[in-house]
Amino acid sequence: MARTKGLMEAVEGIIYPYALDKGGLIVGAVDAPRSEGYYCIGCGERMVLRRGEIKRPYFAHYTENPNCKPETVLHKMAKDNIQEGIDTASSYNLKYPFTWRCPVCNQEHKGNLARSTREVRTEVSLDGVRPDILLSSMKGKPLVAIEVVVTHSPEKEAIEAYKRLKLPVLLIRPEWEELEQLKTGLGYVEALQAPCRAKRCNKCNRILGHTQISSVNTHRCWKCGKAMRVLWPGDYDPYGRRERSKSMIGPASMVGVKLRMARSKKDKRWYAMHICPYCGKPQGDPYIYTFDFIEDMINNTKPDRTVEFYYCERCDAWLEKKRAANSMTAQKPLNIPPGKKGASNEQNS
Ligand SMILES: [Zn+2]
Ligand SMILES: [Zn+2]
Ligand SMILES: [Zn+2]
Ligand SMILES: [Zn+2]
Secondary structure, eight states, X not given: OTTHHHHHHHHHSOEESEEEOTTSOEEXXXXXXXXXXXXXXXXXXXXXXXXXXXXXXXXXXSSOOTTOOHHHXXXXXXXXXXXXXXXXXXXXXXXXXXXXXOTTTOSEEEEEOOOTTEEEESSOOBTTBOOSEEEEETTOOEEEEEEEOSSSOOOHHHHHHHHHHTXXXXXXXXXXXXXXXXXXXXXXXXXXXXXXXXXXOTTTOOBOEEEEEEEEEEEEOTTTOOEEEEEOTTTSOTTOOSSOOGGGXXXXXXXXXXXXXXXXXXXXXXXXXXXXXTXXXXXXXXXXXXXXXXXXXXXXXXXXXXXXXEEETTTTXXXXXXXXXXXXXXXXXXXXXXXXXXXXXXXXX
């Protein structure tokens, strides 16, 4: 089907993978019954179904119609499928997703157009522009416009009008072979005036990076000999800072690790040092992260508690991602007696 265009000109003018049946419903050539009469989606004239052994099935005009425009048919079908897709997803409580690269933060964002509280309309005139599809609230407030771009991008006037209306616009460039997919989602779109979804620091408004903190229960306290949780060294320091600052004390406690600011006698620096929850003795990094310990972790151990965060490098601030709440179940569990697993270590001291 990717070669539909080249094929159709060479063999017999315009051919389409879809047509209308007698009842006005769109049917695909792949599963259309042979005996029925079919009509062109673009010009309404009679079509014949061609289904051979070699080529993909298709519809051709009964009598060649040079005025019929494949672009029109593609545009109409894309529009119909999107409208149907959003309506169906909305009424079955499903998502109708789309993805765009945000010009504000240069990250990819995902959206969902299906809501039971929305109306999907075509042929609506707004102030100076007629979107192909308009989603509005039940009270008629325009929320998102969709432009199906087949031949040319929206006119400058239309873009200006959308700007004036402060209306987000999703531009979709459909292909014949992607028409079916439009019933379940828009896929990748270009978005104009779509609000940036990036999480920002509430102190400095900077776009936050993603990071995570994990722990393992395989270190033994040098004083009391009990197994205690320590930070998994692989991921808590994604920005290459050597020191663990005070800001990590809270996030570490969420993976069962106790930290306290302490001074290392050996290398004469202050950092958030591991504290044994049973006897309270600090454990310096050189003592915990020995070569053997790290090698054992890389080869034999997986962190069994992980919490995901946003992190602001400028403010050294951590913000928990709410959805990460279940992430510890996704990790491979360690062989820890069930009683100890979820309990706070301090309680056992
Ligand atoms: Zn036609
Ligand atoms: Zn963004
Ligand atoms: Zn900040
Ligand atoms: Zn101890």
